[in-house]
Amino acid sequence: GGGSKENIDSVRVLGNLSSGKQAYFxxxxxxxxxxxxxxxxxxxxxxxxxxxxxxxxxxxIQYYQAIIESKKMCKAKPILFMAAAIADFIPEAVSQTKIKKDSLRNLQLTFEKNMDILSKLSAKEFVKIGFKAEDNHQSAFQNAQGMLHKKECTIVCLNVLDSLKNAFGSDNNQMTLISSNATQETPLLDKFSLSFEIAAFTQQVLLNDDNAH
Structure with missing residues (x-):
């Protein structure tokens, strides 16, 4: 849960607006x-x-390392609910000291593509539940479906952001839960209630997968 923070210099970070509330609940x-x-x-x-x-x-990188270390403490194959908002791009170079405002007229930063934690982790080692936030209603569902195959996710929880109902940091959320064989639209719920909807959908999908095999 939450959002990653990537250093620009010794005191500044690149972050995002993820509150971590959904993962907490x-x-x-x-x-x-x-x-x-x-x-x-x-x-x-x-x-x-x-x-x-x-x-x-x-x-x-700390997220990735913590996931790997946590798996070592699990006897069974763990289910990873990847609700964190991980930076897609990170600074190419990080200053080891504070960048002084007085010494610069403009500050230009160069970014490089960050690793994709969900793609990096093997579906043989984790049951992967992806979370996807979109702000374009037209392409949101198709983009979420693509995660099932591209990132070997068992389920994708799609959140189409709305500034009035479920913006970043709000206490309520509405999701479309997607697997390869099922789709469920949840109503707008508080994030604690929505968590039980996600858990129930996950349980049903995994039970159906077990029965199919």
Whole structure:
């Protein structure tokens, strides 16, 4: 959960508007349903049930490393709910000291494409649940469907952002839950209630996959 923060210099970061609320409520819902939960997030929760393992991270590489380390503590194949907003691009060069405003008239930064954590992780090692935020209603569903194959996701949770209903940081959300064989539209719900919808859809898809095999 949360959003990655990538350093520009020793005090400044490149970040995004992800609040981490959906992952926080999802972690609590899954814990209440009996799962062993690791919450990896840059957004520090104020209150968590004692049984949830919280790992605070900042950069995208820290997210990746924490996911790998958490897997080592799981006896079964873990389900990864990738609700974090990881930077698509990161600074090509990072200043080790603070960039002084007085010494520059303009500051130009060059960015390089960041690693894609979901693509990097193997579907043989994780059940991958992707989360996709879009702001274009026309292409959103097609883009989300593409994640099922391109990133080997079992499920994609599509969130089409709306400034009035479910902008970044809002307490409510509406999603389209997509698998290769099923699609479910949720109503606009508070993020805690929505977490149980995501959990139930995930359970049903995994049960159907097991029965098919």
């Amino acid at each position: 999802l972690a609590i819902a899954l814990h209440l349903l009996g799962a062993k939960v690791f919450l990896i997030s840059s957004s520090v929760p104020t209150i968590l049930p004692q049984g949830i393992h919280f790992i605070e991270v900042t950069t995208s």
